[in-house]
Amino acid sequence: MDFSIRAANVEDCKDIARMIVELAEYEKMTEHVKITQRDLEQDGFSKNPFFHGIVAEVPEQLRTKDGHTKIGYALYFYSYSSWAGRAVYMEDLYVMPEFRGKGIGKALMSKVAQLGLAAGCNQLNFTVLDWNQSSRDFYMSQGCSDITTSMGYHCMRCEGEALQHLAQP
Amino acid sequence: MEYKLRKAEPKDVPDILRLVKELAKYEEMEHQVALTEKDLLEDGFGETPFYHCIIAEIQGESSSEDPKVVGFAMYYFTYDPWVGKQLYLEEFFVMNEYRGLGMGSEILRHLSDLAMKTRCTGMMFVVAENNAPSMQFYKRRGAEDLSQEEGWRLFRFDKDSLLKMATPAEE
Numbered sequence: 001m002d003f004s005i006r007a008a009n010v011e012d013c014k015d016i017a018r019m020i021v022e023l024a025e026y027e028k029m030t031e032h033v034k035i036t037q038r039d040l041e042q043d044g045f046s047k048n049p050f051f052h053g054i055v056a057e058v059p060e061q062l063r064t065k066d067g068h069t070k071i072g073y074a075l076y077f078y079s080y081s082s083w084a085g086r087a088v089y090m091e092d093l094y095v096m097p098e099f100r101g102k103g104i105g106k107a108l109m110s111k112v113a114q115l116g117l118a119a120g121c122n123q124l125n126f127t128v129l130d131w132n133q134s135s136r137d138f139y140m141s142q143g144c145s146d147i148t149t150s151m152g153y154h155c156m157r158c159e160g161e162a163l164q165h166l167a168q169p
Numbered sequence: 170m171e172y173k174l175r176k177a178e179p180k181d182v183p184d185i186l187r188l189v190k191e192l193a194k195y196e197e198m199e200h201q202v203a204l205t206e207k208d209l210l211e212d213g214f215g216e217t218p219f220y221h222c223i224i225a226e227i228q229g230e231s232s233s234e235d236p237k238v239v240g241f242a243m244y245y246f247t248y249d250p251w252v253g254k255q256l257y258l259e260e261f262f263v264m265n266e267y268r269g270l271g272m273g274s275e276i277l278r279h280l281s282d283l284a285m286k287t288r289c290t291g292m293m294f295v296v297a298e299n300n301a302p303s304m305q306f307y308k309r310r311g312a313e314d315l316s317q318e319e320g321w322r323l324f325r326f327d328k329d330s331l332l333k334m335a336t337p338a339e340e
Contacts, residue, residue: 020250029319033251043253051248075250080220082189082243082260083201085208092250113326113335122203122328130320143330147323152298154316155323157255158281159291162311166281166292 001102002062005111008053008073010045013037015070016053023094027129044075051077051091054111056104064098071096074108078119087123088116109142127155170227170270174279177222177241182209184238185222192262196297220245220259223279225272239267242276247293256284258294277310295323 008016017037024030043050056072063069072095079089090112095104116124124144128135140146147153158166177185186206193199212219225240240263247257258280263272284292294312296303308314315321326334 024251029251035250035253039253040250043248050246050254051250075248077248078219078245079247079257080212080243080245080259083193083198083203085204086212086219089247091248110334110336113331117331117335121331124326124331124334125323127321127323130322136322136324139324142326142334144324144326147325148316149322153295153323154298154304154314155293155321156296156307156312157291157293157315158307158310158312159252162313163281163284163290163292166277166310167285169278 001058001099001104003056003058003071003099003102003104003107005054005056005107008044008055010041012053012055012070012073013040013044015055015068016040016073016075018068019070019073019094019096020092022096023092026094027132051075052115054108054115056095056099056108058099064096068096071099072104072108074112076112076115078116078121079125081123084122086119086121087125088112088119088121090124090126093126105138106142170267172225172227172239172267172270172272174223174225174275177213177224179210179214181222181224181238182206182213184224185209185213185241185243188238188241188262188264189243189260191264192260195262195265196300218245223276225263225267225276227267239264240272240276242280244280246287246289249291252290254287254289256280256287256289256292258292261294273306 014037017040021033024033054074055070057069058071075092076088076090079087081087113124183206186209190202193202220243222241222243224238226236226238229235243260244256244258247255249255
């Protein structure tokens with residue numbers, strides 16, 4: 001299949017916002033999405049971006065019935081391991097259902113890996129839902145390890161009232 | 170015992186590495202620490218820092234003695250495309266002999282306050298399931314275990330598999 005991968009720009013935020021919701025639907029968590037297209041524009045494309053994006057595009061003749069040519073994306077940012085140093089965190093990886101199985105997901109992930117290595121990173125980290133067996137299988141086949149299983153690491157979050165409470169003197 | 174919290178400076182790098190290794194020892198993972206002082210200096214105090222650090226130090230025993238660094242927290246900012254900016258707590262440690270003085274709670278309070286001031290909607294971190302004291306410490310303060318509650322598993326590509334992935338095989 002003919003497709004290309006490139007860095008996201010601010011004009012892509014409409015499609016990225018659309019695909020973020022599609023990914024959340026797939027993960028059965030649509031009600032969790034509070035971010036808007038405008039938030040993405042401000043947070044990803046201002047002087048100090050909080051994330052970076054890459055987009056997968058197909059030529060016009062392969063567009064979806066709704067007219068979309070941007071059919072996949074990945075969001076990532078740089079993080080740090082106190083043991084291994086520079087790391088890259090892949091926050092989202094998504095390809096629209098009708099474009100799966102054609103190597104686009106692999107190409108997006110490979111691009112994140114390249115960008116990470118170019119920035120001196122030693123690790124690529126991300127999370128997967130435990131019931132998402134097809135994604136877990138895909139990632140394991142690419143050579144990664146499940147740190148939650150091997151090291152018992154649990155992802156934790158303090159938010160809302162708990163965060164406010166913690167911030168009180 | 171009097172202590173104070175402050176932002177880390179380049180001169181703190183040797184102490185940061187010392188505490189990173191002490192924490193790794195506590196987690197029985199000392200051999201895993203590959204970072205050097207040079208890495209910490211470049212990565213934390215260069216043009217684009219990959220991490221930030223706050224330091225807890227106590228006064229020396231006599232006025233001529235240097236203050237001693239006895240705790241630290243290492244953090245950076247991440248992004249959740251559903252709810253926005255997060256403060257990620259990478260490392261958080263107070264030396265054994267200085268625990269029970271409220272330093273840990275104060276570090277956490279300082280970071281939570283910083284998270285709110287920088288408009289983060291949450292503070293995130295990772296805890297090993299067999300680390301019961303830490304699990305209790307955080308859950309008591311309202312932390313949710315997303316792995317348990319929502320089923321998120323942390324996956325990792327190490328350097329070797331990263332290199333393989335970055336150079337796909339010829340079709």
